[in-house]
Amino acid sequence: MAIPAPSIMLVPPHPSSQEDPIHISCMAPRGFTGANFTLYQDGEVVELLKAPKDQLRVIFNLSGGSREVRGGPFCCQYSVLGENRQPQLSNLSEPVHVSFPVPTWILALSLSLAGVALLLFGLVTIALIIRKVKVKNLNKKRERESCWVNIATTDMSFDNSLFTIMKMTSEEDAANLDTPSGSTETPGPRKRPTSTSSSPEPPEFSTFRAC
Structure with missing residues (x-):
């Protein structure tokens, strides 16, 4: 028959790096003095301690830099002698996690x-x-x-x-002035001489975008 689980906690001084030691307290319920405690890490036994006859708890001291310090969570368990001197094991405690500051x-x-x-x-x-x-x-x-x-x-x-356009107009005016006054040309309406050159094409204006 299982007996009540112990309580587990970290005790000062708390580690500030993986090189510092870790102190873990494991305490049995009232009435279970002098118990034998076992500390586990990831299901493996880390350390065994026996509490004094009048004490309910033990403190596990793990050295800094050891495999245990770098591992996962810890839990503990205790055992006492029951009726007929038969050992009784407790349930496992809640896990405790060790964290290191950055x-x-x-x-x-x-x-x-x-x-x-x-x-x-x-x-x-x-x-x-x-x-x-x-x-x-x-x-x-x-x-x-x-x-x-x-x-x-x-x-x-x-x-x-x-x-x-201005050049063509000037040439026509000059031709009119060169005609003699006593000419025997048949009077009639005066005609503007037609230039032999082709009439100038009207200027083309290109369109462009407004700037």
Whole structure:
């Protein structure tokens, strides 16, 4: 017949690294003094201790850096002599876990790496924004240059057409002045001499986008 399970707990000083010793207290219920205690780790026996005749508990001291310190949770069990001098085993205690704080240098290194990653992310973001602005400005500059080229081409075509018309008019006026006053030409309606050259084509104006 199983008897009540013991209680288990870590006692000070608590370990701050895997090199520090671990102190585990295991205590039987009231009325079970002088019991034999067994400490287990992952189902394996770690250490055996016997409590004094008038004591209910024992303290297991595990040296730092040992296999037990690096292992999993601990639990304990006790046994006493019952009726007819027969040993009675208790149920296993609840497991107790041993945790070690993160070393300061690891924490500092993690924070440094996080800061570097954040800085790189910020620099990449800024570089992408600057590149986007430069491309946008370059596109605007190209659009303005295209508008100026269209305007210059249109003005040149208009000037050439105007010059051709003015030249033809001047030649016709000069021909009329050279005709003698006593000419025997049959009077009639005066006709403008027709130029042998083909009439100039009307100027073409190119369309362009509004800048």
